[in-house]
Amino acid sequence: MTDPTSTPPSGRTRIYAIAGAAVVVVALGTTAIVAAATGASDDAQPGAAASSSAPSQSSTGAAPDASTTDAPTTAPSSASPSADDSAAASESPTSSAKPTAKPTAKPTSKPSSTSTPKPTAKPSSTPSPSPTPSSTPTFDPKLGDTVSATVSVDDRALLDTGVTAEVTSITDDKIEGDGVGQVTGPALRVKVTIRNTTSKAVDLKNVTVNAYTGKDLVPAAPVNADDALDPFSGSLAAGATAKATYVFGVAEDASDSVTVTVDLGADSPLVVVTR
Secondary structure (H helix, E strand, O other): OOOOOOOOOOHHHHHHHHHHHHHHHHHHHHHHHHHHHHHHHOOHHHHHHHHHHHHHHHHHOOOOOHHHHHHHHHHHHOOOOHHHHHHHHHOOOOOOOOOOOOOOOOOOOOOOOOOOOOOOOOOOOOOOOOOEEOOEEEEEEOOOOEEEEEEEEEEEEEOOOEEEEEEEEEEEEEOOOOOOOOOOOEEEEEEEEEEEEOOEEEOOOEEEEEEEEEOEEEEEEEEEOOOOOEEEEEEEEOOOOOEEEEEEEEEOOOOEEEEEEEEOOOOOOEEEEEE
């Protein structure tokens, strides 16, 4: 039976009770939303967790307050960047990156100039020309003797085995006679060198040097009293060299063409030198 002393609840009390129950439901829904948002942030999917939480609370029949539902959805998205944003940030180089070091190695030496070799010494003297080998001696009817070789001035030719002759110069000159048998007029001055390359001495007492002018080989007269005269004499030692000078008088109208012959003696063939 009913207690006569108890007062039945009024309408305002019921409203307060219902409001309190609603607050409790909203608080529980908010707690569930925050927990779901935190779990979704750890999985890098905050948006999906928040959107899945919202419908689950709507099934309780109570509409959560708009001010309480906005806070958990915006906070996780600003605090936890998405996976795409993190990848983009890691792939973009910073504009302030600069090289931290410069190459310090420097060449310690210059390339040597060995690619272009240079001669370190010059020949001390001009090598002497090789003597012209004697061909088979042939008889020359104009000279009336056998000729072993015909060469030019400054050419060396074989007089005999290991012995060479070289007429080094034929110059025009003039002589003045001051004694009996001496003549005055144009002359030729002839210088001759003989080299002995054998191992034995060579006799030079019988060396003969003659001169001729023109194509007809007109004989020039030997001058025996000129101060420049210095003929060969004595013997030439092995490996030695001898020099001599001969003078010949020629006619006033003598040709400029000159032929000189040199031999070691009567039994020796001639070496012919032309100018």
